[in-house]
Amino acid sequence: xxxxxxxxxxVGVNDHKVDLFEGQYDVPNGMAYNSYVIMDDKIAVxxxxxxxxxxxxxxxxxxxxxxxKPDYLVVQHMEPDHSANIVSFLNAYPTxxxxxxxxxxxxxxxxFDGLDIESKKLVVENGGTLxxxxxxxxxxxxxxxxxxxxxxxxxxxxxxxFSADGFGKFGALDVDEDxxxxxxxxxxxxxxxxGAQVQALLKKAAALDIQTICPLHGPILKENLGYYLGLYNTxxxxxxxxEGIMIAYTSVYGNTKKAVxxxxxxxxxxxxxxVVVCDLARxxxxxxxxxAFRYGKLVLATTTYNADIFPFMRTFIDALTERxxxxxxxxxxxxxxxxxxxxxxxxxxxxxxxxIEWLDTTVSIMSSVKSENKEQIEAMANELCQDYIARSDSAxxxxxxxxxxxxxxxxVVTCNDGSKDNGLIVNTVSQVANSPDKIAVTINKxxxxxxxxxxxxxxxxNCLSTDxxxxxxxxxxxxxxxxxxxxxxxxxxxxxxxxxxxxxxxNAFISLEVEQYVDLGTHGxxxxxxxxxxxxxxxxxxxxxxYHANVKPKPQxxxxxxxxxxxxxxxxxxxxxxDDFICPLCKHGAADFEPIK
Numbered sequence: 001x002x003x004x005x006x007x008x009x010x011v012g013v014n015d016h017k018v019d020l021f022e023g024q025y026d027v028p029n030g031m032a033y034n035s036y037v038i039m040d041d042k043i044a045v046x047x048x049x050x051x052x053x054x055x056x057x058x059x060x061x062x063x064x065x066x067x068x069k070p071d072y073l074v075v076q077h078m079e080p081d082h083s084a085n086i087v088s089f090l091n092a093y094p095t096x097x098x099x100x101x102x103x104x105x106x107x108x109x110x111x112f113d114g115l116d117i118e119s120k121k122l123v124v125e126n127g128g129t130l131x132x133x134x135x136x137x138x139x140x141x142x143x144x145x146x147x148x149x150x151x152x153x154x155x156x157x158x159x160x161x162f163s164a165d166g167f168g169k170f171g172a173l174d175v176d177e178d179x180x181x182x183x184x185x186x187x188x189x190x191x192x193x194x195g196a197q198v199q200a201l202l203k204k205a206a207a208l209d210i211q212t213i214c215p216l217h218g219p220i221l222k223e224n225l226g227y228y229l230g231l232y233n234t235x236x237x238x239x240x241x242x243e244g245i246m247i248a249y250t251s252v253y254g255n256t257k258k259a260v261x262x263x264x265x266x267x268x269x270x271x272x273x274x275v276v277v278c279d280l281a282r283x284x285x286x287x288x289x290x291x292a293f294r295y296g297k298l299v300l301a302t303t304t305y306n307a308d309i310f311p312f313m314r315t316f317i318d319a320l321t322e323r324x325x326x327x328x329x330x331x332x333x334x335x336x337x338x339x340x341x342x343x344x345x346x347x348x349x350x351x352x353x354x355x356i357e358w359l360d361t362t363v364s365i366m367s368s369v370k371s372e373n374k375e376q377i378e379a380m381a382n383e384l385c386q387d388y389i390a391r392s393d394s395a396x397x398x399x400x401x402x403x404x405x406x407x408x409x410x411x412v413v414t415c416n417d418g419s420k421d422n423g424l425i426v427n428t429v430s431q432v433a434n435s436p437d438k439i440a441v442t443i444n445k446x447x448x449x450x451x452x453x454x455x456x457x458x459x460x461x462n463c464l465s466t467d468x469x470x471x472x473x474x475x476x477x478x479x480x481x482x483x484x485x486x487x488x489x490x491x492x493x494x495x496x497x498x499x500x501x502x503x504x505x506x507n508a509f510i511s512l513e514v515e516q517y518v519d520l521g522t523h524g525x526x527x528x529x530x531x532x533x534x535x536x537x538x539x540x541x542x543x544x545x546x547y548h549a550n551v552k553p554k555p556q557x558x559x560x561x562x563x564x565x566x567x568x569x570x571x572x573x574x575x576x577x578x579d580d581f582i583c584p585l586c587k588h589g590a591a592d593f594e595p596i597k
Contacts (some may be wrong), residue, residue: 001064004212004220005158007135009037011045011060013053014172021170025189025286029182030172033057033081034216036162037064038155041133042071044099046153046162047216048085057085058092069093072122072130074137075100076164077150078107082216087112090120097122099130101141103149126151140204142166144197146190152201159211165191166201167228168217180231183218185290187235192293192323198236200556202229203570207584230489238326239469240296243491243503244274245384248288249301249333250281250310255368256335259377260301262369263333266381271388280312289319292328296504297384301333301363304341313342317349325350327467331359331380337367355467359383390536391493391501402533405463405508406431406439409541412462412476413441414500415452421492421500422481424449425473427544429461432527439512442525448482450524457514459526460499465539468505470551478568478585496532507539563593571596 002010012034021027033049035057043065049057061070070093075083086108090096099122100108109115124130126141135157142150145166153162169183191198213221213228221228234241245267251257260277267275276295278288292298302313330350334342343362350356361380365373382389389395406429414423428442441461443450453459464472475486492500497511512528542551555569562573570585572593581590 001060002220004036004214005160007039008155008158008160008214009039009064010220011035011037011057011064012173013049013056013060014174015050015053016172017052022190025170025185026284027170029170029175029177031081031170032173032217032219034214034218035061036214037061037070038132038135038137039064039068040135042131043068044072044074044130044132044135044137045070045089045096046074046214047076047082048073048089050081051084054085054088058088061089070096071132072097072099074130074153074162075104075108076153076162077147077216078104078111079147079165080111083108083111087115090117096120099124101125101139101149101151103143104151107149124151140201142197142201144194145201146194146197154208154210159209161205161208161210161213163213163215165216166198167213167221167232168215169219171218173219179219179228181290183228183231184235184241184294185286186217187232188290188293188323189286192235192289195236195238195324198232199553202233202236203585205229207570226488233471234489235293237469237471238293238324239471240328240504241294242274244276244295245272245297245299246276246278246291246295247299247301248278248280248292248313248316250279250303250312251301251335252303252305252310255365256301256303256333259333259335259363259365259369259373260299262374263299263301263363263377263381266377267385270381270385271392272385273388280316281310285312285316285319288316289323292316292320292325293323296327297329297331299331299333299380299384300346302335302342302346304334304336304339304345307339307341309342309345313346314349317346321349321353324353326354326356327469328355329357329359329384331361331363331384333363333365333380335365335367340364340366386537387504390534395534397496397532397534398530399533399535401535402463402508402510403431403437405535405541406461406510407541407543409543410464410468410473410547412464412472412502412506413443413449413453414460414462414502415449415456415458416499417448417452417455417481420481420485421487422449422452423462423476423486423500424481425477428523437530438515439510439528439530440525441512441528442520442523444523446522448480452481453514453526454517454524458497458499458531459512459514459528460495460497460501461510461512462502462506463508463510464502464542465505465507465537466542466546466550467539468542468551470553472505473547473551474568474585507537507541508533508535510534557596560596562596564596566592566594 016030036046511532518525
């Protein structure tokens with residue numbers, strides 16, 4: 001028996017006999033089916049387990065109860081690996097009530113023919129509560145994460161979130177393995193299609209003081225919750241997690257494979273930090289999908305086959321598009337002996353995907369790799385590695401084209417206080433002179449970075465590009481660097497002045513040395529000379545208007561009475577907004593809220 005807290009016990013089971021989870025996902029290290037008991041004046045059991053473990057689970061439950069009888073069974077999710085033992089539970093504890101929402105009870109009759117549960121039903125609403133004594137359960141509906149009836153439960157006493165399938169992973173709990181790898185494969189395989197719904201749930205969770213996450217699969221999470229929440233935010237917003245390039249291919253006689261290997265070697269030579277090569281015919285498809293979502297750039301290489309593409313490639317692309325693949329750069333390599341059609345076919349399969357940037361170069365092979373194909377591979381590698389080449393020591397360090405990236409846009413200005421990198425969002429960067437070039441950066445005095453830059457006399461201006469997600473603005477605009485490590489989720493390079501350069505989402509950076517300071521009352525203007533300037537890529541600069549039109553989330557206010565934060569979109573429900581209210585997301589005050597109309 002495992003104690004989650006003094007009052008919450010783990011009564012789940014490990015399954016080492018399952019070979020394919022949900023009939024399709026290879027699970028060499030088994031699966032965990034988690035269930036929990038909250039011991040209080042009233043006792044609540046959180047979910048059941050798979051039907052193969054009825055007696056083991058009931059034994060675990062009996063031992064945890066210590067002779068007492070449970071009052072409630074809370075059903076958060078009706079998928080059979082969690083709900084299969086509802087009837088067995090009621091047979092063992094006939095006085096208990098079943099707690100669920102209306103959709104869950106509707107599904108229950110589908111799974112259990114003839115189940116008479118009317119006298120035992122306790123139907124809960126979204127936002128409803130269930131007091132157990134000192135513990136109170138708060139129910140939050142999470143439709144389509146990943147079934148329509150799903151809800152999660154927050155215990156406000158021990159600050160525990162029972163997260164249903166959220167934050168789960170493949171693997172039994174008695175096996176020691178990396179969390180992120182199998183959690184990522186689990187997420188994109190099972191939940192990946194429903195990123196918008198996960199984002200909505202994360203916003204609700206942000207308002208809760210969560211100290212422990214208890215999922216229905218995988219380990220209980222207590223330490224470094226920001227890491228897990230950050231990964232879920234990245235995955236559900238369809239943003240790249242790691243720097244690198246994935247090449248997914250199929251090859252019949254080895255010629256396409258030869259081109260792939262040549263490209264992989266070129267990418268490594270040009271500074272790509274990670275190159276992942278996947279033979280789709282031989283490697284686990286779920287792992288291939290996981291890697292495609294992990295990295296920001298993807299190369300697809302296959303043969304024309306029956307006037308279409310090779311079957312494993314079609315399966316792979318279908319798996320990506322079904323899960324709303326987006327915000328990526330894709331390059332194509334095709335092969336054909338008389339009429340190569342693979343590139344055209346593959347590109348068409350992505351026509352409904354959002355924010356796909358296609359490489360200018362396509363490698364088109366006629367049967368075998370020839371000299372013109374080698375030139376195409378070189379050109380493709382240069383396109384894919386433009387960012388990495390620009391950051392290398394051999395790249396030009398005084399590129400005047402970097403000045404053209406400055407507009408009325410949005411920037412991450414980085415500095416260092418002597419112990420850690422810091423950064424903030426600014427929209428007041430301008431070139432004020434040339435020959436030599438001078439840059440002015442204006443920063444609010446209340447920002448910690450203003451203090452640091454005034455002390456150190458140096459900064460980097462990272463010019464944000466239009467692919468920057470809202471998370472960048474949350475990380476660098478909504479919290480203070482005085483008490484937060486803003487770069488905790490970023491693996492950054494550093495320029496010659498020792499300051500951080502954003503690893504992605506920028507098209508240029510400029511290193512500055514302060515020459516003059518102008519006091520503007522609430523703000524300070526730093527007039528600077530340039531010590532380094534690099535153009536990273538040719539993406540469009542993020543303007544203030546583009547951010548508001550395309551990046552800042554539109555708050556879902558329909559049918560809600562209350563106030564909405566103009567900065568981040570957080571919704572406060574109620575007739576009156578307290579004068580001293582502070583937004584739990586961006587930390588702005590009541591003055592930055594407006595009534596929902």
